[in-house]
Structure formats: C-alpha cells, structure tokens
Amino acid sequence: MAAAQVFKAQGYQQIARDIFFHEAAEVDGFSYGSSPNLVIVSAWMGAAPKHIAKYSSTYTKRYPSSQIIVIANSMADVFITSSAAHHRRLRPVIEVIQACVKMNDKPRILLHVFSNGGSMTACHLAIAYRSQLSLPLPITAMALDSCPGLPEYWTGLRAVSTGLPKSFLPRLLGLLVIHLALITFAVVDNLIVSESFFTWLRRNLNDESLFAKEVPRCYLYSKEDDMVLWRDIEAHAADAVAEGYDVEKVRFEGSKHVGHMVVDSKRYWSAIERALKDV
Numbered sequence: 001m002a003a004a005q006v007f008k009a010q011g012y013q014q015i016a017r018d019i020f021f022h023e024a025a026e027v028d029g030f031s032y033g034s035s036p037n038l039v040i041v042s043a044w045m046g047a048a049p050k051h052i053a054k055y056s057s058t059y060t061k062r063y064p065s066s067q068i069i070v071i072a073n074s075m076a077d078v079f080i081t082s083s084a085a086h087h088r089r090l091r092p093v094i095e096v097i098q099a100c101v102k103m104n105d106k107p108r109i110l111l112h113v114f115s116n117g118g119s120m121t122a123c124h125l126a127i128a129y130r131s132q133l134s135l136p137l138p139i140t141a142m143a144l145d146s147c148p149g150l151p152e153y154w155t156g157l158r159a160v161s162t163g164l165p166k167s168f169l170p171r172l173l174g175l176l177v178i179h180l181a182l183i184t185f186a187v188v189d190n191l192i193v194s195e196s197f198f199t200w201l202r203r204n205l206n207d208e209s210l211f212a213k214e215v216p217r218c219y220l221y222s223k224e225d226d227m228v229l230w231r232d233i234e235a236h237a238a239d240a241v242a243e244g245y246d247v248e249k250v251r252f253e254g255s256k257h258v259g260h261m262v263v264d265s266k267r268y269w270s271a272i273e274r275a276l277k278d279v
Contacts, residue, residue: 003018003020003049003052003072004020006049006050006052007020007049007056007070010053010056010060011023012070015069015093016089016092017089018071018072018073018074019071019072019089019090019092019093020056021067021092022059022060022068022069022070024037024064024065024066025064026065034108034273034276035108036063036108037100037103037104037107037109038066038067038096038097038100038108038109039059039063039067039109039110040068040069040071040110040111040122040125040139041069041071041112042111042112042113042118042121042122042125043070043071043072043073043114043118044114044117045073045075045078045116046073046074046117047072049072051258052070052072054261055112055261058261058269067096067100069096071090071118071125073117073118073120073121077117077121078116078117078120083127086124086128087124087127087128087131090125090128091128093125094125094128094129094132097109097137101138107138107140108140108276109139109140109141110140110142110143110275110276111137111141111143112142112145112272113142113143113144113145113147114146114258115146115147115227115228115257116198116201116228118145119147119201119205120197120201122205123201123204123205125137126204126210126211127204130210136208136209136210136211136212137211139211139212139215140215140216140276141215141216141217141275141276142217142275143271143275144205144217144218145221145258145261146221146225146227146257146258147228147233148202148205148228148232148233148236149198149232150198150232151197151198202236202239205236206236206239206243206245213243213244213245213246214246215245216246216248216275216276217240217245217248217275218247218248218249218250218271218275219233219234219237219247219248220250220252220271221233221234221250221251222251222252222253222254222255222256223253224253224254224256225256225257226256226257227256227257228257230251237249250268250271252264
C-alpha cells in the first residue's frame, strides 16, 4: 500500500513528498501532562510505510493532543538528493515548527530519529532551520533509535538490501547494483568530498548550533543490531557527554535494527517519556 494511503487511514495529510502531518485532536478529560506539543518522526532509509505506521499510530494514541509529523526517505534521498533539495522538501516542516513555537509559551517538541537515514534527514532539518532563523532546532527532547553508525561495508549492505525483492533473480540484480553503489559511494566519500557522510552526520548531531546541549536525548540500541553497531552508537553517546549533552543510553537485549520497540515496548516508551519529563 502506498505511503499516502497508509497514513491517510491514520488521519494524516500529506504536506510534501513523503512527509505527513497529523493535527492535534481535542480530547475531553485528557490529561496533557508531559505530552509534547509536536512530535517529529524521522524514519529510516527506505522504511516500508506499514513499519513506520507502527510508530505513527502509537504516537496518535499516546499523545492525541499532539501534532505529529512523519518524514519518510528513500535510498535516493540518502545517496543522491542535494542539500538544497532536502531543505526545499522540509520547508513545510519548518512552517509547522514555527507555528508551534508561536502558539506555545514553552513549546515541547520531540524529535524521534531512526538509523542513519533518519539522522541525516534530522540534520538537514536542523541546518535548514538554522539557515532560516539563525537558531538551533527548538526541540525539547530527542530519541535516537539505532543510530548513528560508522561506515562498515557489510553492515551497510545489510541495511540497504532490506527492501529488495525476495525472488532470486531480482534480488541478485539488486545486490549487484547495491555493491556497485556502495563501492562508488565509498570512493567518492573518501577520495573526492572533503568530509565523509558519516563524519558529517556524527559531527552535526553533536553541533550545539543545530541541537542544543540542554535538550535531553536517549540512545536506543542493542548489541544484536547487525546494521548499525552498538559500539559506534556508544562512542557517539560518549562524545556527546564529553561535549556537555544530556544523555541517556538504553541498550536492549535481543532486538534487531529499529526493532527495539517490538522486543520491549514498555522500556522503549519509558525512555522517551523520561526525556520528555526532563525538560
């Protein structure tokens, strides 16, 4: 089912390519408590809409009084799309954020990012926001699920190939294309551009002009993740602590890449709630 159909069924409207918005609902007798005013979900590269929908539907149930944005991205967005094109696509998101800031004296905005693809989109969003307003992204809590990683050829191959067809010949052809793309990407990343993608990603996530240091963040990860290695995530968390960021690490047992919520939903959402309550 197409993404627009999946999210429309949950009450979302499309506001840009692969970006969907859910308006806050008026809920009688609902206790707002630590509910955020706005939730931004930045999904992993090539995520199937039905998989993203598990999180978007959970957010609409947990926080019915919150506005919610879902940002999906494709392989082309990660490997081909220019920064300028990313920033143009994200303009409607910035407009929603600005409206939220204007409407609330102390806006509560949660940014929930998944894997390296979602982290990349979040960084582009923060860079575009800074370029427009000369301020860091005005989030008040951040959750990093299965990210950020470092370049590992075979883990990268597993991550990129998850969406390939199951039948033999199409899958084989897809794997050949992916091998060629990864090799090309590695050559360009290391020999041509001045800064590699992963260096850019990890640096920007710990750039206080993009993401303020006082914003609580939780890293959600596991040793069983075979696409983004746990030690690379812990190294980034350690760098964040050294830079003065407010960090909590939550390591799950037995969960795969972006699969921690499925294994232990209570612990997963409790970590996000703690980040929100720390504000």
